[in-house]
Amino acid sequence: MAAVQSVPDLVKRALVGRPVRSERLNATLLPKRIALPVFASDALSSVAYAPDEILLTLSLAGMAAVTLAPWVGVAVVVVMMAVVASYRQTVHAYPSGGGGYAVVRENLGARAGMVVASALLVDYVLTVAVSVSSGMQYLAAAIPAARGHEVVLGVAVVVVLAVLNLRGVRESGTAFAVPVYAFIGSIGLMLLVGVWQLVTGTMHTAASASFTIAPNAAFSQGLTGLAGGFLVLRAFSSGSAALTGIEAVSNGVPAFRRPKSRNAATTLLLLGLIAATMLMSILLLAGATGLRFAQDPATQLLLHGRPVGHGYAQDPVISQIAATVFHGVPVLFVLVTITTGFILVLAANTAFNGFPALGSVLARDGLLPRQMHTRGDRLAFSNGIVLLAAGACAFIIAFGAEVTRLIQLYIVGVFVSFTLSQFGMVRHWGRHLLGERDRQVRAHMRRSRAINTFGGVLTSVVLVIVLVTKFTHGAWIAVLLMAVLFLGMRGIARHYEGVSRDITVLDPSVSRALPPRVHGIVLVSKLHEPAMRAIAYARATRPTTLEALTVNIDSDETAALRQAWEEFEIPVPLTVLGSPFREITRPVVDYVRSVRWEAPRDLVVVFVPEYVVSHWWEQALHNQSALRLKARLLFTPGVVMASVPFQLHEEDRLDRPAHPGADGARRGTA
Missing domain, CATH: 1.20.1740.10 (Amino acid/polyamine transporter I)
Structure with missing residues (x-):
């Protein structure tokens, strides 16, 4: 079945034409009768x-x-x-x-x-x-x-x-x-x-x-x-x-x-x-x-x-x-x-x-x-x-x-x-x-x-x-x-030149060595399907330590998250960060950097659940906190950002029950 092309791809094909294989490069070379108008018109x-x-x-x-x-x-x-x-x-x-x-x-x-x-x-x-x-x-x-x-x-x-x-x-x-x-x-x-x-x-x-x-x-x-x-x-x-x-x-x-x-x-x-x-x-x-x-x-x-x-x-x-x-x-x-x-x-x-x-x-x-x-x-x-x-x-x-x-x-x-x-x-x-x-x-x-x-x-x-x-x-x-x-x-x-110098392998034995420990941190705001998928993926990577991290913006929502965490018996400890000024990005960044400072030779992996939307205009409605966190942590040595995608509006998902409103089935308690 042929892949469905997007509108921009169709416009590009109409204007530019079909892609040409690299092997056809010699066929694009110019004889003198074509080279003269190409190069001499100026x-x-x-x-x-x-x-x-x-x-x-x-x-x-x-x-x-x-x-x-x-x-x-x-x-x-x-x-x-x-x-x-x-x-x-x-x-x-x-x-x-x-x-x-x-x-x-x-x-x-x-x-x-x-x-x-x-x-x-x-x-x-x-x-x-x-x-x-x-x-x-x-x-x-x-x-x-x-x-x-x-x-x-x-x-x-x-x-x-x-x-x-x-x-x-x-x-x-x-x-x-x-x-x-x-x-x-x-x-x-x-x-x-x-x-x-x-x-x-x-x-x-x-x-x-x-x-x-x-x-x-x-x-x-x-x-x-x-x-x-x-x-x-x-x-x-x-x-x-x-x-x-x-x-x-x-x-x-x-x-x-x-x-x-x-x-x-x-x-x-x-x-x-x-x-x-x-x-x-x-x-x-x-x-x-x-x-x-x-x-x-x-x-x-x-x-x-x-x-x-x-x-x-x-x-x-x-x-x-x-x-x-x-x-x-x-x-x-x-x-x-x-x-x-x-x-x-x-x-x-x-x-x-x-x-x-x-x-x-x-x-x-x-x-x-x-x-x-x-x-x-x-x-x-x-x-x-x-x-x-x-x-x-x-x-x-x-x-x-x-x-x-x-x-x-x-x-x-x-x-x-x-x-x-x-x-x-x-x-x-x-x-x-x-x-x-x-x-x-x-x-x-x-x-x-x-x-x-x-x-x-x-x-x-x-x-x-x-x-x-x-x-x-x-x-x-x-x-x-x-x-x-x-x-x-x-x-x-x-x-x-600086990039080449920085990425050059100086000592292969050191470059191949694994970090002493890996600290996994899963960011959660609510206990929903994207969070569960991120936790499952983080556990599958088998880090040395693993914890979930949330920021207390609303006391009622944080209490509800704690209750759901205990009810679902999630086998990962939950850490709650205080935020008196209702910020999300700064407390998370400070916490991740503190983990990094305590063990400079260790690796910190931050797992971020992200929505994958069906339409381009929906992107503006989601993932803004994740983008800000990535931008802040990108320049922190020893920290890796791992995005865990979750496809929204995916009607044929095999892991979703026939009736999307059946909470008991979604929790695995049916």
């Missing part, structure tokens, strides 16, 4: 807003500054390809996953590893919050009815993404593959058509090309002086958001099919080439179409010398380019807009794969709760998925789903990880060179070390730029969260 989605951030920042200095956007893009691409090349070395050297954390922990020490881990965990949460919030802004632009409800819709999207990932990595990857490839295809088509129009001289100008951009008052002199250079660095740091997501591949190497390292390295290369091509093409087409994009369009965009005002709605860069390139073909324009909105939302899926995998590695190393290392019913790291979703929802709610505010917290953690992991790889190759004698292998190691050195220098420069340009704009919040996580991981590590 980096690819950065193409949707990295050009916007570059142009927005440069627009503060006016029209002339915007012409520098392609050169800023080149700088971003150089860093991106250096990071891709560096992480390709990492996935070959550390195929077990963990990415930057594993590299830094092994080569730079545990504390540096915790710095990287805290940075990545914060950035994964922000990835979900930024991506989903950006997608909600696209949705609000396309559907005016959604405007004002971005927070609620964003939280709902995060919940849906969490449920899809709880169903398993492979299943979620298959679901997300189509929109990711649709985005790549639609953007690729737009770029090809745009380049063709540019070469043939048939390209139209953007609708915003008729505007001019007025500089902000602080940059009325353009990019001259220190302020101008600082603005260019800000544009570069904002455009560096395009690098987010690259590290997710190195964290998720165990999710790839064999050969894991080669497949992960190939996916990294494809990711870098696609993202770099898209970023540069979009910036070049933005310049070719005369597109105007301003930080404050209402006041900065001028038509015939006058501001356009708040009635003007500024579309994102990709939308403006698509409208220009596909002039007269609205279907293709809609396709680009829809797939871009989808990729912005689905970019969060990269974090939903990277965060749980990294959390599992950290839990294995004793830096996060051990539950993070446990796979769920669908062989996904369910606890990590739920924790990530909760954190992302908190950010979306706290920042009102505003990308402009959230983006300031972004990418700090990524470049902390990039920088430390690259220098960790430099030390890794240096250590292995000392023991390697093969000339060909040594040459390969030197090349790898040179690549990682170049990547480490670049990312450290970018990290300084990001911290300097973004710290006062909100990056300090991310730094603070990293510090909190770092301290939390140190505390968790100390706790697990």
